[in-house]
Amino acid sequence: MHHHEKLAFLKFFLVYFVSIALLILAAGYFYFQQIQNHLLKEEEFSLIEYARHIKMGRPLDKYSREYHYTFKNIPKYIDIKNFSIGETEFSKLLPIHLHGKYLQVFKSKKSFNEKRFSLQQKIIAIQILLLLVFAYISYILAKNALQPLRESILTLDKFAKDLIHDLNTPVTSMQLNMKLIEKIPQLHNTKALIRLKKSINNISELHENLTILLQEETFQIHSQNICPLIQEVVEIQKTLYPDITFQIKCTAFKAKINKHAMKQILQNILSNACKYNKKDGKDGYVKIYHKNNALYIEDNGKGIKEPEKIFERSYSDENSSGLGLDIVKRLAYAMDIKIVVQKNEPAGTRFVLTLP
Template structure:
């Protein structure tokens, strides 16, 4: 499952869960409040019955858990017993006499009954929330299935399409290179170079898209030192005027996807080579503390925070998709990517594994 699919599944699951979970919590609270109300109401009834017995027996009746006091100015200020200290208290008027009788009942028995209701309610809510979470997950999965099928169908269509595009692009490159070997006219060579550049751009887009559509970026041990040596050799042939300064320890190993990291390096090095200083172009490649940096001495980027946006470009040299693809691949491989740039000084891209 790709990152965007996981994100969508989590969001839909949370929407279902939070919506229904809210009602479970509210209903649980109302149930607990109602049960507590009934317990206190029963307690008030017991107190009233005890006060009646006291009045009938001329205050001689004794009952375990109850006590009383006689007050002249006490008022019946509340419907339910109130907890004061270690007792629940409620006052009743004395029949045919002045004053009030204040009944005290030991709070432990009442509190225990309320706590039992509370524990039962919380346990029931937790059990229901767990069941709802599981149900929300399956409901979200079912709701997203049609969209997933459409995306899969589109991915296959695009993959087939770019495969079909790659074949003629490769043919154009091969045949154009053959023509260039036998062509001495500078104007025609310039036109052929434009064809090569266009075909090479199509081929590069094909590689980027093919990798993005690969749902399984399986990780493996990659020899970064060897990979960089090959990359630098290839780019040195394409850009013979550029000086490459590589500082990487021998046998530096990374646990990542080889195709993806190779594509990331290609896109970053292409940008560095394109925008390096024209008079004295230099590129520095350094690996230290699990971070790889690629730096050039070019004209820099005006808005580095926008570089990863799709189709963003500051001139006509690119298509505005390379760095966006780099960013997406880094996210898939859990690589943090940082870019810093100063105009007329250069740009530095750092990958931290």
């Protein structure tokens, strides 16, 4: 399961399960309150029954352990519904026809506490059981809900892979023919040839980016040393931009990455750093170094006006499709790499890649 699929699965599972869990917990709470009130009523009725036995002079042997009573002179009126809940016992006042006295009866809370504790245990056990059942149901529902989405994604991936594969031959053919055309002296440095070359390069870069993005192994992560990858990509850029100075400070920088995806991220960032560097590359540089678990790529080119928008698909210029950095963002997201773009004072751009 890919990262985006895991995220969608987790969201669906949590929304459904948390909703059901809240209902179960709320139902358990209200049920407990209802039964507790019923138990309290029973305790009040038992005090009334005990008082009735006292008034009628019946034997009180069966009440001797938990009950006791006393008589009180209370001048003011007492509500017949009175029922007091103390820390250790219940009490109730009842009037008797004996010189205006009141009978106050008491009962220990021991048996009530035992019943309430037993009730709590049963409700908690039932709630845990229901939560486990609905967690399993949530898992099955989330998995089934993602199945049509996964099938659609697989269909689109297959179509995209077939399309990219079919484009491989014409792209290669255009590149080879471009090299042949460049050998014709009459066409050197003509505007039409320059525009054609740029267009072919853009198509080639787009083809390469989409090929890497659609590869299944892109999302397979392994611990690797990034420095050889950096050196490999820099060597490619040196041949394309011989006037730019590359400063690399990287010896051993290990991180959990996918080799092909990381190479494409570096290729896209370094390509932009060179493409938008100083005119003709004079006095232009690209610095690559690392601190702790962060990789820094700096240049002294013309910079970026709105760094916060650089990864948006619509953010591009006339020389770019705008897909390069959008694919960088997607590949980085798949590998849990955080990217921050900053202005490199006094001029240029700094990319900071925080790797896992």
